[in-house]
Amino acid sequence: MMKKSRRSFLKVAGVAAVGLGASPAMNFASSDISHPVKSKNEHGLSAHRWGMVIDTNKITDEVVEACVEACHKAHNVPDFNHEVDEEKYPKTRPVNHKQEIKWLWEEEFHNAFPDKEDEFLAEKYHDLPFLVTCNHCKNAPCVKACPTQATFKREDGIVLMDYHRCIGCRFCMAACPFGARSFNFRDPRPFIEKNDPAFPTRTKGVVEKCNLCAERLAKGEQPHCVEASEGAIVVGDLEDPESEVRALLNEHYSIRRKQSMGTEPSVYYVM
Amino acid sequence: MLEIAIKGSKNYWLWIVFLLAVIGAGAVVYIDQFMNGLMITNMSRDVSFGFYIANFTFLVGVAAGGVMVVIPYYLHNYEKFHRITILGEFLAVAALIMCLLFVLVDVGQPTRLLNVWLYPSVKSVLFWDTLVLNGYLGLNIIIGWKLLEAERNQVEPPLWTKPLIYLSIPFAIGIHTVTAYLYCGLPGRGYWLTAILAPRFLASAFAAGPAFLIILCYIIKKFTKFDPGWEAIQTLSKIVCWAIIANLFFFFCEVFVVFYSNIPGHLAHMQYLLFGYHGYHALVPWMWTGITLMILGAVFLVIPQLRNNKTLLPFTCAMIFIGAWIDKGLGMISGGFVPSPLHHVTEYAPSGKEIIITLAVYATGFLILTILFKIATQVKEEVRG
Numbered sequence: 001m002m003k004k005s006r007r008s009f010l011k012v013a014g015v016a017a018v019g020l021g022a023s024p025a026m027n028f029a030s031s032d033i034s035h036p037v038k039s040k041n042e043h044g045l046s047a048h049r050w051g052m053v054i055d056t057n058k059i060t061d062e063v064v065e066a067c068v069e070a071c072h073k074a075h076n077v078p079d080f081n082h083e084v085d086e087e088k089y090p091k092t093r094p095v096n097h098k099q100e101i102k103w104l105w106e107e108e109f110h111n112a113f114p115d116k117e118d119e120f121l122a123e124k125y126h127d128l129p130f131l132v133t134c135n136h137c138k139n140a141p142c143v144k145a146c147p148t149q150a151t152f153k154r155e156d157g158i159v160l161m162d163y164h165r166c167i168g169c170r171f172c173m174a175a176c177p178f179g180a181r182s183f184n185f186r187d188p189r190p191f192i193e194k195n196d197p198a199f200p201t202r203t204k205g206v207v208e209k210c211n212l213c214a215e216r217l218a219k220g221e222q223p224h225c226v227e228a229s230e231g232a233i234v235v236g237d238l239e240d241p242e243s244e245v246r247a248l249l250n251e252h253y254s255i256r257r258k259q260s261m262g263t264e265p266s267v268y269y270v271m
Numbered sequence: 272m273l274e275i276a277i278k279g280s281k282n283y284w285l286w287i288v289f290l291l292a293v294i295g296a297g298a299v300v301y302i303d304q305f306m307n308g309l310m311i312t313n314m315s316r317d318v319s320f321g322f323y324i325a326n327f328t329f330l331v332g333v334a335a336g337g338v339m340v341v342i343p344y345y346l347h348n349y350e351k352f353h354r355i356t357i358l359g360e361f362l363a364v365a366a367l368i369m370c371l372l373f374v375l376v377d378v379g380q381p382t383r384l385l386n387v388w389l390y391p392s393v394k395s396v397l398f399w400d401t402l403v404l405n406g407y408l409g410l411n412i413i414i415g416w417k418l419l420e421a422e423r424n425q426v427e428p429p430l431w432t433k434p435l436i437y438l439s440i441p442f443a444i445g446i447h448t449v450t451a452y453l454y455c456g457l458p459g460r461g462y463w464l465t466a467i468l469a470p471r472f473l474a475s476a477f478a479a480g481p482a483f484l485i486i487l488c489y490i491i492k493k494f495t496k497f498d499p500g501w502e503a504i505q506t507l508s509k510i511v512c513w514a515i516i517a518n519l520f521f522f523f524c525e526v527f528v529v530f531y532s533n534i535p536g537h538l539a540h541m542q543y544l545l546f547g548y549h550g551y552h553a554l555v556p557w558m559w560t561g562i563t564l565m566i567l568g569a570v571f572l573v574i575p576q577l578r579n580n581k582t583l584l585p586f587t588c589a590m591i592f593i594g595a596w597i598d599k600g601l602g603m604i605s606g607g608f609v610p611s612p613l614h615h616v617t618e619y620a621p622s623g624k625e626i627i628i629t630l631a632v633y634a635t636g637f638l639i640l641t642i643l644f645k646i647a648t649q650v651k652e653e654v655r656g
Contacts, residue, residue: 093307098315098617111613115536132613141458147397148386167386168309168379171397173319177459179612183319183379186310204308205379258612261458 044218047237049138049157051266052212053245053254054131058232064106064129070228071104071210076201078191089190099185103210104133104225115258125271131225131233134159134180134210135257135265145175151207157238157266158212168205177261181209238266272420275649276642282494283645290638297631300624301376309379311624317617318608320377322625325600326632327373329479330366331450332472332599334407336480337363338443339510345436351503354651358491358499359484360415361643363443366480367408369636374401376628396456400449407442410435415643423650447472454607462540462607465528471521472599477514479595481507482568482588487644489585497648501581508584512572515591519565522598539614544606553618554605561597564590 072079080095110117112130136159143153150165151172173181187204195201199215202208212235213223226233236245245268248254254268279287304311314321340359343349375381392398414435421428451469454460485507488499529541542548544558568591571577578584610616621629 093310096310096313096315098317099310100316102316107613111615114612114614117535144394145397145457147392147395147401148383148390149392150386165383165386165390166380167383169374169377169397170319170379171395171453173316174454174460174607175457177457177612179317182316184308185312185314186308203380204310207379258459263458 041218043220045220046217047156047243048239049237049266050136050212050217050235051157051238051245051268052136053234053236053248053268053270055232055234055248055252055270056125056128056130057270058230059129059131061129063229063232064131066228066230067131067225067233068102068104068106070224072102073194074196074213074224075103075199075211076188076192076196077101077103077208078188079193080191082191082193084190092190093186095191096185099183101182101184101188101208103182103208104131106130107132113255113257115260116255130269132178132180132257133225133267134212135178135263135267136210136212138264138266139262141175141177141261141263142172142181145171147171154214158214158217159209160211160214161206161208163200163202163206163208166206168207170207172207177258177263178265181207183207272416272423272646272650275646279645283641286641287638290634290641293634294631294638297628297634300627301631303624304376304628305381309377311622313619313622313625315617315619317611317615318605318619320604320608321619322601322621322629323373323377325604326629327370327377328450328472328603329596329600330370330373330636331404331446332476332595333480333483334363334366334370335443335447335473335476336478336483337366337411338440339477339481339514340484340507341436341443342440343506346440349506351500351506354497355484355488355499355503355507357415357419357647357651358487358644359480360411360418361647362480362484362487362640363411364408364415364643365636365640367404367411367446368639369632370404371408372632372635373629376632396449396452400446400453403442403445403449407439407446410439410442414439415647419647419650422654425654444473447476454603459612460607461534461536461538463603464537465525467521467524471518471525474514474518474521475595475599478511478518479592479599481514482511482591482595485511485588486585486592487640491644491648495645495648496652504584505579508572508578508588511588511591512569512578515565515569515572515595518595518598519569522562539610540606543609543616544602548610549616551609551616551618553620554602554609557597558602561594561602564594565598568594 071077078101080097080100084092106129109121109125109128109130112132136157138157140153140159142151143159147169148165148167150162150167151159152162153159168183170183173183184202184204184206189201192201216223223235226235234244234248236243238245240246248270249268252270254270256265256268312321337359340352340356344352344356375384378384387398387401414432417432418428448469451472454463455465455468457463485504488504492498526541529537539548543551544554546552547555568587571583571587605619609618
């Protein structure tokens, strides 16, 4: 009995192995004959290199708040100030606010641009809230540092993360010169006010950050922050001279964060 | 040879039970960390490496320090190190296992650790670090075991161990160099962004490793019939002396460049560590303790009368070991994160749970060290007697 079942198992396994080996070749053959290869998602927005321009003239406290809220709500970013539902998550331990998660947040000028700290900075900039986030650097140090390629750079310049491959070594956090990355020191779910099923929640022990709303660009929609920004934030193709972002950069003086690091940030601030 | 480890005196077993108790306590706390995440630590968004990685970095140095007995013995046929070379190799084994355990307890998703090898990333220094650390561990286990076995059987060690021994020398330098490269290649961290970091790491390693070995020699002499030899210890103490002076010199070079150039991104960290920064100075007394211990240790070793004082020497070595631990442990790691890249100050000190897990990792290392040293010393006693 034992022998027989083992034999039949081996038989099935053998057939399966042959099938597995052959399937890529068969797929190739079938796609070659019947349908032409669709290279790009027709409905999606595409770019050679995605970039963001933030017009500081249009930034107000209200705009900042709206952008941050839109981003964090849609991406299920936990809010450590949120009161935990005791029934659903009993015995949740108190939070350490230093372990918070943020994708997009506000900083003062001298924190956003520590190397441009000016003794006699114009008052206007002194009081202005600066929105900071992942810069989707052209030469991203986090991509280099990641030992598992869980952080990777897409052809269109967006630096993305595979939350299922990340081992939580946090080397990328040490590598990022912009403090753009957060680590899930704990399960984030008790601190998500309303779970948006359109985007996955994360688990404890992995790093996360802004993904430039890659999931929305793929559907032909603008990122959440852009929509909430009342025109203060524009996202577009930096490599396309005809794009709106390039027009903005052409017409105005703009700065980037920590340019001297050579990471080539893709987020510009129009001054 | 393992059978030697299960025959011991009452004190031996008491020590083993004590270590197992510490490991047990740490395991219980680690289960908490495994279930609830690294929230049980005091690490934060701004200080994302803490006590675990600090100790990891320091212990890579202790492991690399073993090469300071290997080079004189195997390359220069320095016979006086004949008895202690195996101790250096076994110390490296224990230190490396502690290093790997510290990495294991530090990652957020330990069950995914093998992703490092499933998706090898040649541009990531961490990938290379796992290779050299495991390589050096393997080399030391094989070399140490085979040579001790040969000594016990009173035959020549197999010929193939020779190339492995020579290979272990660049590996020892390699583990600490690559570990320094983890830090010094990061653009946004001014404290680490210095070409002298790897040399500085090596200098402190060649001080801390042999200093610890001297202390171990004293312990072995007290508790076993095996005598590592005073002359070997004297030579080791000279190695420690030069290495700690080199370490202090490199540190001084660092201080000069940072303060004289006055570049804020580099200056801020050093200011925070040595004098405090914008009213934050948690690590200032800690750092000065480390610097004082290292300087005093160096002075005690330079003066021959003090260096040759058999009672003072283990205390001098302890001072250097602790000084180097402060300098390269919390000072090096926290210093690199404070202030943050956005020039915010978030201070760090390990949580109680973090300390318990850390102690358990050390206890595991000491357990391995005790067993390996017991085997080594007993074999050497047998052969002589």
